[in-house]
Amino acid sequence: MKQVTFIHAADLHLDSPMTGLKHIPEKIAKRLRESTFRSLNKIVNAAIQYNVDFLIVAGDLYDGEDRSLRAQSIFRKEMKRLADKGIPVYAVHGNHDHLNGTWVQIEMPKDFHTFSTEVEVKQIQVKSGAKVNIYGFSYPVRHVTEKKIDDYKREDSADYHIGILHGHDGGSSEHGKYAPFLLTDLISKNFDYWALGHIHKRSILNQEPPIIYSGNIQGRNRKETGEKGCYLVTLGDTGATYEFMNTADIIWDSVIIDGSEAITVEEILTLCYSEIEKHRVDGRGSIISLRLVNIQLEEIDIVNHNLYSEILDLLQEGEDDEESFVWITDIVIDDQIQTSREELRKKAGFYGDLFQTIDQYDEIHQTLSPLYEHNQARKFLEGLSKLEEEELLQKAETTLLRLLSAP
Template identity: 40%
Template sequence: MTDKVSFIHCADLHIDSPFKGLSNIPEQQFKDIRESTFIALDNLVDLAISKRVDFILMVGDLFDQNQQSIKAQSRLTRAFEKLRDNSIDVFISYGNHDHVNGRLFDYDYPNNVYVFESEHVDNFIFKKDDVPLATIYGFSYVEREVLDNKANKFKTVTSTPYQIAMLHGSVSSNTDHDVYAPFQISDLTSKSFDYWALGHIHKRQQLNDEPLIVYPGNIQGRSIKETGEKGCYHVEISETNRQLEFFPLQYIRFEEITIQADHCKDPQELEVLVEKTMKQTSERFGKSIVRLHITSDSVLLEQWYRSSILDEIIDFINELNNREENWVFIQDVRVTYTGQWDKQLIKSGHSFLGELLHSFDTDEIMQNDLQSLFTHRQARKYLDHFTDEEKADIKQKAEDLLIYQLLKE
């Protein structure tokens, strides 16, 4: 009977990510944030050793940028050495963030590390007790963009018991990320592989069961867009069985938290509610960065929000939490009034406000009103173009403010 193969599938480590969007966080907490990708890497190594896996697959974007820091390379090399000392091999492919031609220098890894250096699909044979057990196929991005269908280049060329493919890319219809190395799921299912180890998409998902086609997501969230547990999959494949188990690795967790503040009649009651919620978040998730969504059927919440009283409450609670070991930082606050202002009812009428709200249904309001920001001589040096999610957020806040100002009396 053929031995089973046991491995860790991870991707998108983004080691030494600069976390530019979080630079306004207090210094001590920001140190934790900058260290988070390294600690997630350490957690990955510890998991591999505890599970006594045969090897690890790292499917692209090990580094956050192609000009890797000495610290990032050194910490990764030490991780590989620890794995070598525990007889665990590592198979690496590079992605769009750490493409081969973007390097400033080459780095020597220990002999348990096997790197796909070319954009040509190649393979390595994994041996267990000197017996060929699995063939690992993959390629690396030589330039930042790979726009052709690389899945069509994969084909099995050996007779080892297990055939495993590594592909850093995305389903061609997925518009949530930049589409690189695009493929259709049918491109993968039509091949004779036991497991497709995917990377590039930061949300874990299983696209198919037979064969297994899996995104593990990234191992450490990097913004409020990447909420929840982040980690890797432990995979065991035998002739008769396939097991897939997710393990969280993140050091800091991003979360969206919603609280209902209908009963709060003054700012002090709201402060107590928010502080209690953040304590519960700390106990449940550990170190966390939070987007807080507060709902209320009282117009008082809108008044506190518009008059900056809510900002003062959040600043005070963030200052308190800064002293905690398992700190929670409220990065963003959204307020929703659930009382008598029914947007859809207002828009369905023929009032001035209803007609005004209809103007938010098109993209023109964003294109016209925000264009001046990107043409401003000073502002354009610091602004990146807004994502679709950011545009929707800006529109919603503008719409809410308009309703509040016109109906608050």
């Protein structure tokens, strides 16, 4: 009877710089830079459309502790749209936008509530007449090592109890800095819903009561794949219902194409194009890393004609002009040569030595130093991540094997 409806979002990371993508057309780069704002805009649209009782934001509203003025003013504009419809907002600050940063403070609409650095409870009476207690705290500094969960105490003055917690599930040392908790801690509080933030991959830790990481609202790099958004939640006499809504403006993904049926370059292209169309969604952009496996082409074609970089050029052509673009960032080839190290080892002892050298190679920095220490080049180069180093070695192996097998 007395129900309450709200949206749970977290990890907005507004104005995230979206670095790490090279050679991307300006139009798509610009769209990426705007994507966190567009996702927030859709969340606010949904809150208004469903006429929810309030919006919860479980931390990391801003990407940086300096909270750019632009991020703040766009955020305020969105919060104002909610205030105009009489929809309040309950937010905590997380490790990214902790309260020890320095920023120019701009005033938020009056129905925008943030939690202080100690766990506190705020009560709201919603349209149905239900009273809801909302509990939470904001990060005073970047790292919160205490188990803040011990400070959440249910106050029996309301019909529903909702906990907001920006923190890490489990006690692993790496994440011990982020208000660690155990699932059993949360369940024992006897709340009706836990709105979690901090982990960017959305996951439902518990069904009844729902304990949910809504994940971030927009993927920021190729590791943050798939749909991103928020949860629309209703609590009622018969329990809770919740539904995920995608609001991300750009989806990151990686796709594997099996080329074993393709004999010609034409056929490979056809496969790629049909995969691209499968990923095209109206009004949304996609950034995809393509992996081709079981390619049967003659190796000579590939080595001599720089084939895959030409294919990539073709696949990218015109995409930056599309509203619903599918941008292929790179093509990785897993051809037969690469997948059969064992076969090659049997063929000649030399291959065994080669693979061992590659596997144990630890001079990558030394090898790249003429480039990275170059007077001019170093100004423009960022260091390589571990993943990029591994990819570089993998590509080197593929190239070597191709050249060795060329007639």
